[in-house]
Amino acid sequence: MSVSRVAGWDVLPGALLRVLLVGGCLLGVHVMPGLARACSPNSCVSARVSPAGGALPANQLTFDFWLGRDSRAGAFSSLPRLVRVDGERRTELAVEMSQRPGGNLILRAGELLPGTKLVLESDATGCVPAFRSEYTVTEVHPLPTALGTLAAVTSVDELEVFTTAGTCTEQVEAAYADLTVVLSKEAQPFADGLSFAVVIDGQARPHPSTKLADRAGLTFRVFAVCEPNIHVFPDLSLGKHQVRMRASLPDGTAVETPDMALTLDCAPAADGCSLRSAGTQGALPWSAAALLWGALRRRRGRVL
Secondary structure (H helix, E strand, O other), rough: OOOHHHHHOOOHHHHHHHHHHHHHHHHOOOOOOOOOOOOOOOOOOEEEEEOOOOEEOOOOEEEEEEEOEEEOOOOEOOEEEEEEEEOOEEEEEEEEEEEEEOOOOOOOOOOOOOOOOOEEOOOEEEEOEEEEEEEEOOOOOOOOOOEEEEEEEEEEEEEOOOOOOOOOOEEEEEEEEEEEEEEEOOOOOHHHHHHEEEEEOOOOOOOOOEEEOOOEEEEEEEEEEOOOOEEEOOOOOOOOEEEEEEEEEEOOOOOOOOEEEEEOOOOOOOOOOOOOOOOOOOOOOOOHHHHHHHHHHHHOOOOO
């Protein structure tokens, strides 16, 4: 696709605009723990790309690019450029560009020598900042046929989760599992280019939905609320599930882990108290918080 054929990118289907605005809300709004705040669409949505940077095998130089959006001006960011960098010398490379149904662009570059340095970039537009992502070409590797293995650690705690109730997030008690992928040897060279989805009972969930469930390495989080809450999205049920991880490359190649049985349970302990993790996700236990508050007040000459 030439630049002249896509000069009309300043107007895109309303469905794509809604996706970009909702994505801006989910990704761009910071909410303090325990504080509900009105969630309004972000008027400036930055460009993004998969893979976001790193090492790419010479036979997998494919990029999945989303244009940035300035909704106030009704404009999208400029088309991306793929540039080869050799010291101070920069050479823009020819790429094959196509559009997927969702509106994102697929860029494919020809095979390059290992060690080549690449930059994918686009210019600033309105409130959308300039975009830049750096890559290093590695040796050719066969495409993976297996993703690896999956392990899970389960617990119960207060989580900050996305909601459909008009606020960005809210605190809920939930049973959750942290899922960790151990990549197979054949998948490791493609690690920087993989996009992951958690497949639960046969249904793919591309984006983990807890506020604190951002991808950390290759660990992801899924959860089920302990009390019914129609506003939490998405919401797994308590009980037994079949879980696996699916990973895709920008060219459409997909591999998965084997299925794993997972149980999410909010059952109380023998003394009737809820089981809670000792991590940093939830608030301090009430007893510890009360002791701390009392100590602070006594230091100021007052008692509870």
